Amino acid sequence: MRSDDPADVTDRSAELLEVLRERSPLVQNITNAVATNFTANVLLAIGASPAMVDIPTEAEEFARIASGVLINLGTPHEEARAAMPATAQAARASDTPWVLDPVAVGALPVRTTLARELVALRPTIVRGNASEILSLAGFGEGGRGVESTDSPEGALDAALSLAREHGAVVAVSGPTDVITDGRQVMRVSNGHPLLTKVTGAGCALGAVMAAFASLESDALVAAIAATSVYTIAAELAAEKSSGPGSFAAAFVDELARIDADTVRARMAVA
Numbered sequence: 001m002r003s004d005d006p007a008d009v010t011d012r013s014a015e016l017l018e019v020l021r022e023r024s025p026l027v028q029n030i031t032n033a034v035a036t037n038f039t040a041n042v043l044l045a046i047g048a049s050p051a052m053v054d055i056p057t058e059a060e061e062f063a064r065i066a067s068g069v070l071i072n073l074g075t076p077h078e079e080a081r082a083a084m085p086a087t088a089q090a091a092r093a094s095d096t097p098w099v100l101d102p103v104a105v106g107a108l109p110v111r112t113t114l115a116r117e118l119v120a121l122r123p124t125i126v127r128g129n130a131s132e133i134l135s136l137a138g139f140g141e142g143g144r145g146v147e148s149t150d151s152p153e154g155a156l157d158a159a160l161s162l163a164r165e166h167g168a169v170v171a172v173s174g175p176t177d178v179i180t181d182g183r184q185v186m187r188v189s190n191g192h193p194l195l196t197k198v199t200g201a202g203c204a205l206g207a208v209m210a211a212f213a214s215l216e217s218d219a220l221v222a223a224i225a226a227t228s229v230y231t232i233a234a235e236l237a238a239e240k241s242s243g244p245g246s247f248a249a250a251f252v253d254e255l256a257r258i259d260a261d262t263v264r265a266r267m268a269v270a
């Protein structure tokens with residue numbers, strides 16, 4: 001498989017969805033108070049097994065047995081903050097892939113310092129919206145709170161810089177998601193604007209990336225596969241919904257229903 005060949009990556013993404021359903025990876029989440037329940041439901045729907053293990057001592061022990069780990073800075077309360085660096089180190093030491101989502105880094109001081117500390121602990125994947133990736137790389141001021149005020153294409157240089165400095169795959173979400181390992185740049189154009197009307201849609205995508213990264217050692221391919229399956233399910237859900245509320249429910253349904261053939265038919269990666 002060539003990770004810069006769209007046909008190869010499409011095939012592998014479809015296959016990884018089937019592998020995920022067979023293996024049901026255990027995904028540990030240290031995530032925010034807003035997105036916790038939605039994230040667990042998204043993981044269950046797609047076929048993974050969620051565990052919100054986020055307090056000191058337990059979290060770092062669990063990272064050794066989890067298939068993948070998400071560390072999300074959305075509401076970084078004291079206990080979660082204390083658990084994060086040790087959990088990242090334990091994940092690294094035990095070859096558990098881990099994803100960092102630097103929610104709202106930039107102007108907010110506590111999470112910005114913490115994000116800099118965590119990114120130096122070598123996440124497998126850094127996932128954020130364009131404003132978050134720009135500020136984590138030191139290229140911008142950050143967005144308006146948790147929402148992006150920048151475009152993924154405008155964050156490409158920041159993503160390349162972060163990826164090269166930290167040896168991570170960087171996935172920038174938006175209308176077209178831009179994903180890079182610091183050498184290759186791939187773009188996924190699936191998705192639907194209703195995803196931005198459900199809080200925690202980006203946060204839950206980070207957890208899905210942790211699931212895929214546990215199945216595929218090429219983290220670029222894992223991030224693309226996760227993004228594609230997720231955003232294709234969103235397209236299917238949008239066809240059946242009348243607004244953000246029914247979309248959220250339909251999206252979880254479509255994550256549970258989506259199959260490899262649908263991924264092959266609809267995936268728009270280049």
Ligand SMILES: Nc1ncnc2c1ncn2[C@@H]1O[C@H](COP(=O)(O)OP(=O)(O)OP(=O)(O)O)[C@@H](O)[C@H]1O
Nearest residue numbers: 129173174175191192193195196199200201202203
């Ligand atoms: N305008 C859009 N059209 C289609 N898909 C979109 C659009 N904007 C975002 N998405 C998709 O929505 C998902 C979440 O991306 P988004 O950029 O909203 O994350 P986020 O800002 O970190 O979200 P949150 O912080 O609320 O969890 C991604 O899968 C992305 O592909």
Ligand SMILES: Cc1ncsc1CCO
Nearest residue numbers: 032034074075103146200
């Ligand atoms: C709304 C919100 N506030 C902090 S985290 C979060 C979830 C989306 O990032």
Ligand SMILES: [Mg+2]
Nearest residue numbers: 103129202203
């Ligand atoms: Mg976010």
